[in-house]
Amino acid sequence: MNKTPVFVLLGLMTVNAFGSDTDIFTYRLGRFDVYTLVENRGPGRDSVLIGASAEAVRRYLGSSFQSETNTFLIRAPDRTVLVDTGFGTTLFESMKSLGVDPAKIDAVLLTxxxxDHIGGLQKDGKPLFPNAKVYLARQERDYWTRTNMNRGAVNALAAYxxxxxxxxxxxxGSAIxxxxxxxxxxxAFGHTPGHTVFQVESDGKRLLIWGDLMHVEGIQFPLPDVSVTYDTDPQAAAAVRKRILAYAVSNNIPIAGMHLVYPAIGSVRAQDGGYRLVPAE
Ligand SMILES: [Zn+2]
Incomplete structure (x- = not known):
């Protein structure tokens, strides 16, 4: 290693001493290594919340809270997989510091x-992971390419x-x-019509990489009925959020989230009719 990142804690913000936003957390899952790659962080806005009273916002979030965008890199013995790409800002720098060449990514899984999840897939129509296959739910592809005709999604898929x-x-709960x-x-449909949670398993150890099941953890763990304006179907999003939280607790499966704050991986515990997150160490 030619450089050793030194992190300085400033309240809730972790500032990389090299002056970039890059933060990487390593989580060992059986024979896999899972890395949280922080793409972006900054203050969140409570105006995105749906179904949260002013009192609940004060109680759980106070006057400000942090928001993050993360991607997750999985290094298995036989392949390297990226789950979402973030905006594609610091992702490539993070991968470089891990010694991972984008050309060596075998698969990009999309939640x-x-x-903020597909921004790093392509640039000017060229795939940034030239040897990767891109995996996504059929419902998700159909929604953005046939129903919604979202340019960003169409261009990303065209590049691959x-x-x-x-x-x-x-x-x-079924055999998958x-x-x-x-x-x-x-x-895990609700946030979008094809929103997908990936369960990763190695040597009997499991991890749920849950995409955008949750955006504002300070309030959505204790009050999982709260949704956000980014949810295509806020009611369905709340229902699936509660199902997956209950599943994670009853099966003792750690979770990882694209908008949880660093390390963005942890164990879910039931508490006071809601939940809380115990961050991984
Ligand atoms: Zn997102």
């Missing part, structure tokens, strides 16, 4: 197709023409076939 694999996510060795796709 959904919002810009012939290398896009769609799948039908399985229902929680593996999408890739150790990786299963679980239906």
């Amino acid at each position: 959904h197709m919002h810009g 023409e012939g290398k896009v694999e769609t799948f039908l996510p399985g229902e929680l 076939q593996e999408l890739l060795p150790g990786i299963r796709a679980i239906a």
